[in-house]
Amino acid sequence: MPETVDHCPLCQSEISSLFDRRLFRGHQVVNRLCGRCGLVFQSPRMTPGELDEFYAREYRQVYQGEEGPTQKDLFVQHGRADALLGLMSAHGVAPARYLDIGCSSGILLKRFMEHFGCEVVGVEPGVAYRDYARKQGLTVYSDITELKGSADPRFDLISLAHVLEHLPDLVGYLVDLRVDHLAPSGWMLIEVPNLYAHDSFEIAHMISFSECTLRQTLKKVGYEVVALKKHGAPRSKILPLYLTLLARPATVAPADISIRPERNVALKRRLGMFWRRVLQRLFPRRAWVPIN
Numbered sequence: 001m002p003e004t005v006d007h008c009p010l011c012q013s014e015i016s017s018l019f020d021r022r023l024f025r026g027h028q029v030v031n032r033l034c035g036r037c038g039l040v041f042q043s044p045r046m047t048p049g050e051l052d053e054f055y056a057r058e059y060r061q062v063y064q065g066e067e068g069p070t071q072k073d074l075f076v077q078h079g080r081a082d083a084l085l086g087l088m089s090a091h092g093v094a095p096a097r098y099l100d101i102g103c104s105s106g107i108l109l110k111r112f113m114e115h116f117g118c119e120v121v122g123v124e125p126g127v128a129y130r131d132y133a134r135k136q137g138l139t140v141y142s143d144i145t146e147l148k149g150s151a152d153p154r155f156d157l158i159s160l161a162h163v164l165e166h167l168p169d170l171v172g173y174l175v176d177l178r179v180d181h182l183a184p185s186g187w188m189l190i191e192v193p194n195l196y197a198h199d200s201f202e203i204a205h206m207i208s209f210s211e212c213t214l215r216q217t218l219k220k221v222g223y224e225v226v227a228l229k230k231h232g233a234p235r236s237k238i239l240p241l242y243l244t245l246l247a248r249p250a251t252v253a254p255a256d257i258s259i260r261p262e263r264n265v266a267l268k269r270r271l272g273m274f275w276r277r278v279l280q281r282l283f284p285r286r287a288w289v290p291i292n
């Protein structure tokens with residue numbers, strides 16, 4: 001049975017209101033808006049046990065109709081790897097040890113390994129994708145806890161591309177990564193769908209981030225945001241579908257951080273989706289890049 005989320009996953013407030021209710025591929029999806037910080041989160045949602053089972057087997061079936069990588073998915077992953085590599089280079093990030101959480105078929109890992117000559121490790125809960133990545137010769141674990149006992153559990157770059165929005169305990173997870181796995185001067189690379197341009201409300205998305213709530217999340221868990229980019233790569237040349245962020249461990253203790261609330265979330269969502277429809281109508285081939 002789904003569980004109700006009583007407290008905001010970011011600020012812990014108990015006050016929230018209904019934000020969106022819809023059917024997503026046969027699943028009822030309900031999102032709520034935190035009355036204090038403006039975070040949009042799914043509630044009720046799958047329990048941790050249901051989520052584990054969902055990601056091991058069902059996730060790709062629900063989203064792609066098959067468990068293993070599809071041509072469309074591989075195309076998107078290659079395009080995303082190019083875009084993320086460009087951002088790394090623009091900020092002078094050159095890792096020696098790189099961890100990709102939710103590494104999928106391992107395309108990003110391979111691209112970074114080839115470009116930087118770095119050591120790479122992946123974490124991927126989906127069985128078919130993990131097997132696919134391992135067959136490419138990559139080291140891929142099913143869960144981050146498998147890294148805890150390893151001789152060198154720290155990395156100078158950790159990426160979560162389209163992962164953060166799936167985490168039921170995003171604050172705890174990000175704190176654990178900083179404390180246990182990120183080198184003190186390491187980099188965090190995060191990409192999530194943008195609430196103000198992406199459909200967002202999917203069964204697997206526990207959180208729907210705006211630029212503001214994403215920044216506040218990173219601040220709260222002890223990171224300093226170095227760069228944040230809104231863009232559509234590789235799916236769109238003009239729609240700001242995604243938020244990509246580069247962060248480092250902060251020098252200020254997380255306890256001293258106060259959250260700046262996001263205001264007018266419903267209005268911003270309506271305007272953003274309206275603008276998306278306008279751009280799609282005016283520039284259809286730039287709004288959605290054809291996938292071969």
Ligand SMILES: [Zn+2]
Nearest residue numbers: 008011034037
């Ligand atoms: Zn909140």
